[in-house]
Every structure is written in C-alpha cells, then in structure tokens.
Amino acid sequence: GNFDMEGIIEASMIRDKEKVNKAKQDQQIVKWKQEIYRDIIKESKNLYDKYLNGDSPNSITNKKAYSATRITSSDESIIVAKGSAGAEKINYQFAVSQMAEPAKVTIKLNSSDPIVQQFPPNASGASSLNIGGVNIPISEQDTTSTIVSKINSLCADNDIRASYSEMTGELIISRKQTGSSSEIDLKVIGNDSLAGQIASDNGITFTTDASGTKSAVVYGKNLEADVTDDQGRVTHISKEQNSFKIDNIDYNVNSKGSAKLVSVTDTEEATKNMKAFVDDYNALMDKVYGLVTTKKSKDYPPLTDEQKEDMTTEEIEKWEKKAKEGILRNDDELRAFVEDIQSMFFGDADTIIALRKLGISEHENYNKKGQISFNADTFSKALIDDSDKVYKALAGYSSNYDDKGMFEKLKKIVFEYSGSSASKFAKK
Template sequence: MAYSVNTSNRISGLASGMDTDTMVKQLMAAERMPLDKLEQDKTWTTWQRDSFRDVNKLLYDLDSKILDMKMQRTYSSKTTNSSSNSVSATATANASNGSYSVQVNQLASSAINVGSDLGLTADGKKIDPAKSLSSQFSNVTVPSSFEFSVYNEDGKSDPFTINIVQGDTLNSVLKKITNSGADVRAFYDSTANKVVMERTKTGNFNTSAATDTTADSGHEIIFGTGFLTDTLKLTQNEEKDGKNADFLYNGKLTVTPTTNSYTINDITFNFNELGTSTVTVRNDIDASYDKIMAFVDQYNETLEKVNGYLNEERFRTYKPLTDEQKKELSEDEIERWEEKAKSGTLKGESILSSGLSSMRQNWYGEVDNTSSFTHLTHIGIKTSSNYMERGKLEVDPDKLKKALREDPQSVHQLFSNDVKGSGRGIINRLEDSIESTMKNIESRAGKTSSVQNQYTLGRNLDNLDDRISAFEDRLVRIENRYWRQFTEMEKAIQQMNNQSNYLMQQFSY
C-alpha cells in the first residue's frame, strides 16, 4: 500500500485463533478499490497528456519546414553548367537565365616571403624550433619586441607588435605572428631550415608601386631591420607580391577582384585556372520539385499519424495496471496489457479533428492573387478523393514540373503570398492553422517545461493527486479502526477465556 499505518499495540488472533492479518487485508482490498480507480485515472491522464505532446511534436516538425516553403529560392532554384574547368559558378534564385562568357586572364594569389637559411647554432646543430630562442640565437634579447605591418583592403598599412618573453621558442613566436590578426601565416620549415611568412588573403593590397620607388613599394608584408631580418633572415625584396584576379566578362567588362571568386547579377563565378568558359544558368526544376515533394510527404505523414491517434480503438476493459497487479504478471504480459490500455488516448479529440479540418480546408481554398495560378489543382496538386486517405495530398509530377518551368514566380505566390484575407498564400494559411492547433494543444496538455497548473490536464493531475492523498489518509484511519476493533475483540475473548479458566479451577476443588 502507498499509505502507512501505526502497527503498534495490535493483537493478532492470539485469543481467537483467527488470521486477523489476512482478514484485515481482505477488508482493505475492498476499501481501496476507489483508490485504485483514482490511480488508474491519473495514469490514463498522464498517457493522454503525453500523446497530445507527441502530436504537438509532429506539428512542430511540420511547422519548421514551412519557412523553406515561403522562400523564393524553393521555387526558383538555379543550376549552372560550365563549358570548361577554368570557371565554375553558383546562382541564386534571382539570377537571370542565360549564357555568360568568362575569360580568366590571371588568378589571384597571396604574397609570400621566404627567408634565407638560418644556419647552425653555436654547437654546430640545426635550429630546434621547440627550444628557447636565447639558447640558439646569440642576437636575441629577452624581453624584447619587434614590429611588422601589412596592407589592408583599403590600401593602408596596419602595424602589429610582437613581444618576445622569457622561454619563447621559434615556434611560439611564429605562432604569435600567425595569431596576431594580421592575416599572416608564419612557420618554420625544418628541411629547408627557413622561415616562411605569407598572407592568408589573396590579392594585391599595396598599390603604391606605380608612384613609390622605395624598397617597400608594392609589397604586402612590411618590416624593417630587427628580429625578422637579423634573426629570421627575411629580406623585404624577396617577397613575391600578391596578385589580383583578372577576368573579362561577356567580352566587355574587365574586373580585377582580390579573390578567385566574384559575383555579378546574383551569379558567383569561381576561377580555377586560366582560360575561357561559357557558364549557362537555368531553372533547376528537379531541385524545386524535390523540395515541394519533401514537404508534401511530411504533411501526408503527419496527417496519417494524427488521424491514427484520432481513430485508434480504445479498449475500455483494459484499465491501467496498478502496482499490485503488475506484481502478479510477467514483463511480457504487462507489455501486452499496456499496449491495449494505452490505445485510444486521443480518440475523437475535438482539438485534433478541428485542427485537421482547418488544415485540409487550406488546401481546398482559392488564393486571390494576380499570378497565373490561384488554386492547387492548377499546378497538379489535389487532395485524395479516397475517403480512407483522409485528406492526403496527391501530386501530378508532370503538371507541377511544367508550372515550375514556365512560371516559378506564380507557384511561389500561390504557396506563399504573405498578405491577409483571400489573397493569403496556402502555406501561410496552413501555418496559421498549425500554430493555432499547437496553442490549443498546449493549453490542454502543456509543454515539457510547463508547470502542471498552467494547463488543463495538469490541473486535473493536481486534483487527482489531492484526492489520492486524501483517500490514502482515509484508508489509514479505516485500517486503524479495523485493527482496534479486532484488538478489542481479542481482548474480550481473552478476558472470557481467563474467567472460564478461573471457574474451571474453582470447580476442580
């Protein structure tokens, strides 16, 4: 039993010879039948709440797919094809269909500077980049610092300072350069015994070469004398400068971007090698069709599962098992019983039936807009005429692909015309119905984060808990009363036995 009773001062059949324990248990079994009913009601309500939440999860997943169905790119996906390896391309939904000639005359490259051989240490060994600088380079002062600068996208020089501290190694200093935010990568090559500094960005950002004849003219990574030159043996004029890409668009427009990628008219061209290529852009009908079908399939699956809940048979004779009943059954028997007991938790629930009705109505309705299509049937989509399908969507692939090929913008408007009233797109209407149904379910069954008093079934569970607690207290009082009565009976019988024994003793004299 879930309740506790006071077991002290009990006399169990000593005088009467009766099995008082068994008799009290049998009496209490009858008394606790209403408590079993309350606990079964609580279990059923919990199952019902969880089933509602499972449905809400299905609707949430479907609702999450709606954003994609609102986007123009879903209906106007583009595919590109290039006539050669010199150029590849991608296009957004806004790109114009057609052919584009791209002649790549130069690829963008990044600036790089490689120092001369670092030589040997004092003991005749090659540099160990993991050992401290001061132990291998006699001209390094600790602590100290050095500076370098790089040219940015605005054509200006940005200075950077690197500090050398006690215990720094060649590797740690080069790592400081790399992590300085200068868009420079620095490392030591042990085979060549040289230090490399290179830009992580392609392009020529220092355009001063035409007007400046100094040693720094046109270079990307600038440094004077000091640690970089004296210790790492880097020389300014050894830099191989970065270059901009150079391409000719449609035989007329010359562009020199700093990277090997450039976007014109919502088409991004990627330059792979020198040469000329013709890039063709067209509607990607298959991609758009697949996205629409993926949503239709998920909608149909959601519809089928929710209808399954609504029409699932309820076996009223299979009540939730109590803890005492479970003790008498095997695990397999419990599993088979609960499969029947849990069936029909949402059978005929009006929240779900009205929600599905609203969702189905969205597909039937006409969309009052200025596009070529105002009804789903115009693009080959309709609800099944089979009553058993309960409103599932059917798609004519050829008709849908034809609509996507000829007028993807009108298909987009039919699905997602974000206005109020009769012109509202089908997907927008569906979203309204889904979110309204989800709110109704949350009001009834809450969310996993909800407190029980915030939703209807939760308040029912609180009420059942209170009733169960009160009934358990009542059972304690009833059981104590039974035991008092049996105890008084035992005392009375014992007293009679004592008197009888006394009389027998008197007669024996």
C-alpha cells in the same frame, strides 16, 4: 457475535488498493499523453527545420526550390552555378584569372628554434610584431608554435588567424575575409632582420619611422574574371569573394582557369524535393489526425504493477500499445492544428483553384484531413511556364499574413503550435 471484522478490513483494503491503482492508471495516461505530444512537437520541428527554414538545403521557402533550370559546367573544378526561381537562361564562358584571396603575410621560419635565434632583435633587445593594432611581443623562448597561439588568442576579435605549415616551413598570418578591402596593418618593432625576411618573402616595402619601427599594409585580392556571352560580348567582373550572386544565380569559383556554363531546362530536383516535402507533411498530418479520430479501447486500461509481474515484456508492450490508442481522441489542440492548416490551404475557393494549377490539391479521401495530393507533372509544367510566379504563390514573403505564400503561412502555423517553449503544444 458473527461480526466479520476481518472481512470488513479486507474489503476496505481492496477499495484502497483500487483507489491507488486508479490514481496510478490516470497518472500513466497523463504521462503517455505528454510523451505523444513531445513526439508530435519533435516531428513538427523536423518538418519545419528541413523544409520551412529558408537556410535548409531542402527548404521550400527559398527561391532556389523553384528553379526550372540546371546550370551545367564544362569544368566543375573551376566554377559551378545554381539558379533560383526567375533566373534567365545563361550561356557563358568564364575565364578566371585571379581567385579572391585574403590579406596574407608569410614568414619563412624553422619550427623548432626560438625565433630570436633565427632573427636576432636590434640592439634594444626587445622585439614585437604589431598586427592590426594588436601588439605581439616576441619573448626569448617563443618558437613558431607559441607565437601562433599568441597571435590567435590576442587577435581573436579582429578576424586574423595564424598557422604554421610544416610542409612549406612558413608561418602564415591571414585575415578570414577575402577581397581587395581585406587588409593587414603590419608593424615590426625592434627587429630589422625579421622585417627584412618578411619584405623579401612577400614582396613588400616597409616604411621606417623616427623610432625605427617598420610599417606596411598588405591587401587581399579580388576575384577577377572575363565573362563572354553567346553573342561574343565580354564583361569583366571583379568580386570580393569566390562565391557571389548575379541575376538570381549563385556562382562558386573553385580555381583559376576557363569553363563554360550553360542552362538547361530541368525541374527534376525541384519536383523531387516538393514530392519529399508532401510525403513528410502528409505523414505528420496522418499521425496527428489519427490521434484525434482513433477510438479508445475500453478493454485495455493501463496495467497495474501486479498485472505486469505475471506478464512477459512482449505482452506488456502489446498491451500498452493498445492502451495508448485513442487517449487523445478529439483532443482540442491537435484537432485545431489540422483544421488551421487545412483551412489555410483549402478553405477558400480561389486558393483551391490557384493551388490546383500548381499540382497541389486537397486529398480526396475524407479521412486524410489536411493532406495534400501532389501532381508532379502539373508542378513541373508550372515551373517551366513561370517559376517566379510559382515561387511567389507558394513561398513569397510578406509582413502581411494574407499576402504571404502558402508555405510561409504554413511556417507561421507550425511555429505557433510547436516552435518554442511558449507554443500551443508545449503548454500541454
């Protein structure tokens, strides 16, 4: 009769509890893995957005990243310029006589009174403005603020916006686009006094049709400048915009006036940016390869709820840090990510030699797999020697993968692994 029923039940309950704990621990590890993956996706995307996206200011896939010159301006309030790889040196005197302006109409108005009190309509009583083919009726209640919002909502699709300046007491109607091809077709219907004010404020002449409607077209202006080179030759340029590109150089004109632009050899910015990229890239490689190679600690399984109850927050954090170590050891996708990139950069003898001439070589430490050792002096000298060649080797674009520059290839690999919801890491 010494059949230990209680003992059997207890043992079975302990076994059940262990099963539950084991399942919870497995679940915790899966969750941790996903968190680490999300973190790697985020860091890969950051690297991509900062350095591999052509529009980023730090982009290494853009021609500007390989410029071996800096262009100085004697007056930056008038003009500044920035060269790209392959840009010739310049020595220009810029004399800007006219900025590019949008087509624009101003109307002197008092802001508080209804418009029809200031400009009574013709006998018919109804008046309207027609801007670019869009009719804007002027009601008896309309003041400057209501007419501004009317114009902005009705003309939203055709690049026209209105605003009111309290300072000058003017209603301003303008296109966003600058240049002589920017135009506003303006009609004033049923209000000759308003048309008269517009004509005198803007120096325009209306034509009047049989029904009395007054029409005029207002044009924008081009940027006009005379450019004198160091031989004294003068070239006149006329541009639709105040920012433009000529011979691989981006110019930004800020105001009328004269200024001198001179190129000086300077690779500091390009070299500093490349070094920053290499540091960030190496940190990502280090992190990913570290996850693949770190051994798992047998002594730190995920904590059970009961264990947590007897521990401080700090103790739990320390334990979990240990428990997370090595949970992605030999993970296939993470390993493939590092190996794909490493073999792209350093998998081929010719490429290794070509990259070394640009200051980029494989890290000599075997544990730093995929990482780059960067020689700033070599990179800088290569830029001065032939910046266009450096650009083509590292960032030249081709639709054919084998002909792409190294960073265009890197861009493709990083995108495949982390760029979208269909990427290899996202499927984890």
